[in-house]
Amino acid sequence: MINFHEVSKRYNSLAALADISLEIETGEFVFLIGPTGAGKSTLLKLIIREELPTSGRVFVGDTEVSSLSPTQVPFLRRRVGTVFQDFKLLPQRTVLENVAFPLEILGLDDSEIEKVSKETLSLVSLEDKAEHFPYQLSGGEAQRTAIARAMVLRPEVILADEPTGNLDAASAWEIMQLLGRLNSLGTTVIMATHNMDISTSLPHRNLEIQKGRISRDSKEKKSKASAAKKKS
Amino acid sequence: MRNPYNALAAFLVMFLTFFVAGAFVLISVGSNVLLSYFESRPAVTAFLKDDTGSEKVKEIQDSLTATGVVSKTRYVSKEEALKIYKERNKNEPLLTEFVTAEILPASIEVSTAKLEDLSKVATILKNETAVEEVVFQKNIIETLSNWTRAVRNIGGAVVVFLLATSFLTTLIVVGLNISLHKDEIEIMRLVGATAGYIRAPFIFEGVFYGAISGLAATAALWGIFTWFSPTLQRIFSGVPLLPADPAVFGYLLLVEIVAGVAIGVVGAFVATRKYLTI
Numbered sequence: 414m415i416n417f418h419e420v421s422k423r424y425n426s427l428a429a430l431a432d433i434s435l436e437i438e439t440g441e442f443v444f445l446i447g448p449t450g451a452g453k454s455t456l457l458k459l460i461i462r463e464e465l466p467t468s469g470r471v472f473v474g475d476t477e478v479s480s481l482s483p484t485q486v487p488f489l490r491r492r493v494g495t496v497f498q499d500f501k502l503l504p505q506r507t508v509l510e511n512v513a514f515p516l517e518i519l520g521l522d523d524s525e526i527e528k529v530s531k532e533t534l535s536l537v538s539l540e541d542k543a544e545h546f547p548y549q550l551s552g553g554e555a556q557r558t559a560i561a562r563a564m565v566l567r568p569e570v571i572l573a574d575e576p577t578g579n580l581d582a583a584s585a586w587e588i589m590q591l592l593g594r595l596n597s598l599g600t601t602v603i604m605a606t607h608n609m610d611i612s613t614s615l616p617h618r619n620l621e622i623q624k625g626r627i628s629r630d631s632k633e634k635k636s637k638a639s640a641a642k643k644k645s
Numbered sequence: 646m647r648n649p650y651n652a653l654a655a656f657l658v659m660f661l662t663f664f665v666a667g668a669f670v671l672i673s674v675g676s677n678v679l680l681s682y683f684e685s686r687p688a689v690t691a692f693l694k695d696d697t698g699s700e701k702v703k704e705i706q707d708s709l710t711a712t713g714v715v716s717k718t719r720y721v722s723k724e725e726a727l728k729i730y731k732e733r734n735k736n737e738p739l740l741t742e743f744v745t746a747e748i749l750p751a752s753i754e755v756s757t758a759k760l761e762d763l764s765k766v767a768t769i770l771k772n773e774t775a776v777e778e779v780v781f782q783k784n785i786i787e788t789l790s791n792w793t794r795a796v797r798n799i800g801g802a803v804v805v806f807l808l809a810t811s812f813l814t815t816l817i818v819v820g821l822n823i824s825l826h827k828d829e830i831e832i833m834r835l836v837g838a839t840a841g842y843i844r845a846p847f848i849f850e851g852v853f854y855g856a857i858s859g860l861a862a863t864a865a866l867w868g869i870f871t872w873f874s875p876t877l878q879r880i881f882s883g884v885p886l887l888p889a890d891p892a893v894f895g896y897l898l899l900v901e902i903v904a905g906v907a908i909g910v911v912g913a914f915v916a917t918r919k920y921l922t923i
Contacts, residue, residue, distance in 0.1 A: 461835070483840070491837035501832050515836035562836070 414439040414570065414601050415460060420469030422455055422625075429455040431625045433469070437603065439569070442596045444612040445605040447622035453605035456622070457572045460603070461493050462486045473570065491515070494563030494571045498578035500555045502547040502562075509534065509543040512561045519566075529565060537561045537591060553584030560591060564600075571595060573604040577611065585611065652854070655818040659858030659908070660865075662807035663901045667866045669800030670897060676793040679881070683789060688763050689781040691770040692750040701775050702753065709755055709769065714762035719754045726751065750777060808908065815854060815912025819847050820920040830921065844917045851913025855905030863898040870894075 415437040422430040430452045437443055445453040458464040459471050462478050471478040473489060481489060502511050513530040521529075534540050537557040547555055556576055563571055573592060577585035589611060596602045606612055612619055621629035693702070706718045721729070726749040734740040755766050767781045823830070833843050 487834075487837040487839045489837075490835060495835050501828070501835070503829055503832060514832070518833065518836060518838045518842055566837070 414441070414474060415603070416470075416472040417456075417459075418470045418472075420459065420466045420471055422452075422459065422464060423467045428625050430459075430466075433625075433627060435620065435627060435630070437601065439601055440596070440599055442593070442602045442615075442617040443604070444615075444617055444619045445603060445622060446607065446609065446612050446619055447628075448607060451622040452625040453607075453622055454574055455625075457495075457574050457603065457605055460570070460572060461490055461495060491519075491566050492569050494566065494568040496556070496559050496563050496571060496573040496576045498575035500547070500559045500579075502555060502558055504547050507544050507546055508539060508550070508558050511547070511558055512565050514562060515566050533561045533565045536564065536595075551584065552580045553587050556580060556584070556588050557591060560588070560595070564595060568600065570601040570603065573602065575605055575607070577606065577608060589615065651818045651821050652850075655814050655854045656858055656861075658814040659811045659854055659905060660862050662804070662811040663859050663862035663905060664865055665807055666800075666804040666904075667862055667897055667901060669796065669804060670900075671866065671870065671893070672796050673793065673800065674893060676789065676796055680786070680789050680793055683786050688757055688786075689755040689766050689770065689779065691753045691755070691773070691776045692778045692780070693752060694775055694777050695750070697751065697775040702751075705753060705770070705773055705775065709753075709766065712765065712769065714757050714759065714765060715755055716758045717756040721752045721754060723747065723749050723751050808904075811858075811908050812912045815851050815909055816916045816919070818854075819851055819913045819916035822850065823847060823916060823920045844914075844921065847917050847921070848910060848913045851909030851911075851916075852906050853909070855907070855909030856902050857905075859901035859903075859905030860898070863894065863901050866897070867894050 415435075417433045417435045420430060420433045421428065433456065445456060447453055455464060459466055460473060460478065462481060466479050470480075473493060476489060478489060503514065506514070509527075509530055512533055513526045516526040516529055531540065531543070534543055537560055539554060539557055539561065542550060542554060542558075547558070550558065556579075560571075560573075560576075571592070576592070577588050580588065585608070592602050592604065593615070619629065619631040620627055691705075702720050706720070709715045709718055723746040727744065727746040730744060730749060731741050753770075755770070757763055757766055763781050767779050770776050770779045830843055
């Protein structure tokens with residue numbers, strides 16, 4: 414689904430990512446873990462072409478992201494939903510209107526937009542908050558709205574950059590359950606977090622990044638362990 | 646939401662530009678009408694003494710024709726002079742009531758093919774014993790011609806300066822609006838909006854400022870012109886300047902709106918190129 418081939422990203426003399434090669438399969442749930450400044454967000458930005466690699470190649474499915482023309486980038490972003498720590502909701506729009514925003518951009522007709530937006534809101538259990546404005550929501554509800562907006566175009570992948578960073582523990586677990594449910598429906602989820610409690614307590618792949626390099630990949634470890642078991 | 650002060654600033658600057666540009670266009674068109682009027686009028690008029698007979702008139706006309714520089718001569722009798730006077734002052738009965746043909750002088754009106762020959766004709770006429778007074782319009786035409794040229798040059802320079810100001814104001818105002826909406830723009834980009842979709846509202850904003858300013862400026866000029874028409878009509882009595890042809894304002898409206906939209910589009914487009922990261 415997502416492939417990085419020897420990808421490096423430098424900001425002037427600072428190396429944000431160095432020689433990253435990885436493969437994420439369709440339907441996987443991957444935690445990107447590591448301290449602040451390790452390169453987690455940069456890695457996510459490369460997937461949606463917010464940034465271009467200094468060297469190497471990035472693929473989403475068969476699409477080579479790094480060689481896309483600017484006019485093709487919006488079509489890539491419709492395939493990849495994004496969720497952020499600060500929610501990035503439009504304050505003057507209601508919850509339903511925020512969720513409907515990506516559909517409006519596609520130019521769908523109003524009845525279709527309303528139908529799909531309501532369906533997606535029910536997916537995150539926010540039907541009763543449809544007419545509320547973001548300032549009337551709790552942090553957890555705001556993040557669920559942001560997830561609904563990311564899901565409304567039915568993307569193949571969800572990128573979540575510290576989605577629980579601004580939430581209390583209970584809300585954070587709610588969000589994790591929601592992302593888990595979306596993943597179980599077939600959506601690939603890549604979530605950057607520095608919350609080790611969350612990443613270690615769930616049975617998902619952990620990719621640890623330190624100083625721009627992958628320092629640990631739980632999948633590799635598991636494969637090695639199962640290979641060793643088979644050998645013995 | 647658009648900032649109303651930014652929008653007002655853009656509107657006022659563009660309004661001023663199109664108002665001044667339109668005013669210069671109208672002054673220029675008016676000057677040209679005036680110039681054509683004076684150029685088509687007899688350039689030298691010789692008022693004759695009361696006892697001048699028709700033979701003498703014929704002799705003067707022949708001597709003028711013999712110079713080869715005269716394109717037309719015309720004798721205006723006292724009766725004809727009265728008729729012209731009455732026609733010009735038909736709205737002022739007090740001015741026509743006590744005037745008779747006797748008190749108006751007969752005259753010979755002379756036109757020359759070239760402006761520079763007027764002095765020569767005027768000298769010949771001044772030396773005629775039957776001529777009481779010679780009036781010639783060389784100075785009027787030359788002055789008017791100079792004024793028309795000056796209006797065009799100064800007007801052109803002022804309008805170019807104001808157009809540049811309008812363009813820069815549109816660019817800055819649209820740029821400010823882009824920065825006010827940066828969160829919304831970022832979200833649009835992330836959810837897959839195309840560059841055209843993101844740019845469109847800002848380009849439309851430029852179009853709106855330009856079109857509304859052009860329309861308002863032409864309307865204001867029309868209002869002011871209508872207000873001052875009676876005064877202008879009095880000042881330029883006899884000149885076919887008024888009433889103004891409505892088509893002039895129709896063209897002006899069209900040109901100002903098209904120019905406004907063009908400046909708005911270009912200003913907004915440059916702003917989106919410069920300030921909008923897509």
